[in-house]
Amino acid sequence: MADDRIPMTREGYDKLKTELDRLRNVEMIEVTKRVATARDMGDLSENAEYHAAREDQGILQARINNMSDRLARADIVDTSSLPKDTVAFGSKIKVMDLDMDEEETFELVGPGQENPDKGRILTSSPIGQGLIGRKKGETVEIPVPRGTFRVKILEISVANDI
Numbered sequence: 001m002a003d004d005r006i007p008m009t010r011e012g013y014d015k016l017k018t019e020l021d022r023l024r025n026v027e028m029i030e031v032t033k034r035v036a037t038a039r040d041m042g043d044l045s046e047n048a049e050y051h052a053a054r055e056d057q058g059i060l061q062a063r064i065n066n067m068s069d070r071l072a073r074a075d076i077v078d079t080s081s082l083p084k085d086t087v088a089f090g091s092k093i094k095v096m097d098l099d100m101d102e103e104e105t106f107e108l109v110g111p112g113q114e115n116p117d118k119g120r121i122l123t124s125s126p127i128g129q130g131l132i133g134r135k136k137g138e139t140v141e142i143p144v145p146r147g148t149f150r151v152k153i154l155e156i157s158v159a160n161d162i
Contacts, residue, residue, distance in 0.1 A: 005075035007089045007123060008110035013074050016112040020067045023060060031057045070111055077110075079158055087131045089123050092159040095131075095151035098139070104151075106131070107159040 008016070035057055038050035079090035087093055087108070094105045106127065107120045114122050121128050127149060130142030136156050142149040 004073060006070055006073045006111055007077045008074050008112065009079060009090070010076055012110045012113040013071065013076055016067060016071055016074075019112070020064065020071065023064050023067070027060055028057075028064070031060055074110075082158060084158065085135060085156060087134045087153070087156055089132075090159055091131075092155075092157045093131055093153060094155040095153055098150040098152060103154065108132070109159075 031053060034053040035050065038047055038053045041047055041049060044050050077089055082088045082090050089108055089110065092105060092107045094103060096103055105119050107118075108123045108128050108131070109120045110123065114120050114125075123129070123132060126144050127142055130140055130149070131153070134140055134153055136153050139150070139152045142151070
């Protein structure tokens, strides 16, 4: 599955690329300086500063590698070409939660744009996967960690700000 494409808007791609550049060109330089400073303190076997800095460097490198991989697998999606009557990446979906009797709105977004507090969920999330391909008026039962999320799709539109 290493070659799975990751849908993203141009904005999401640019945001991720900016973050990657900051990690590489600011944070990694700072951590590398900390490693060098700690190394100059003497005996490395008992140098807690050195070991902490090296651990931070490893964690940061893992984040950089992960972000580089996501950017390499990015599939830039033009949301204007997406279907308007079917739930897809870039859709804004208003649903009625049939168990809570409440309306909720979700936007299906790509990595780097998710914000569950604002209803922006990943297309790869359980709810996102359960809604993709559905149409207005359909009732959907989606298995989620806390049980089953039962919704009726009330409206589908293209999210304007993704």
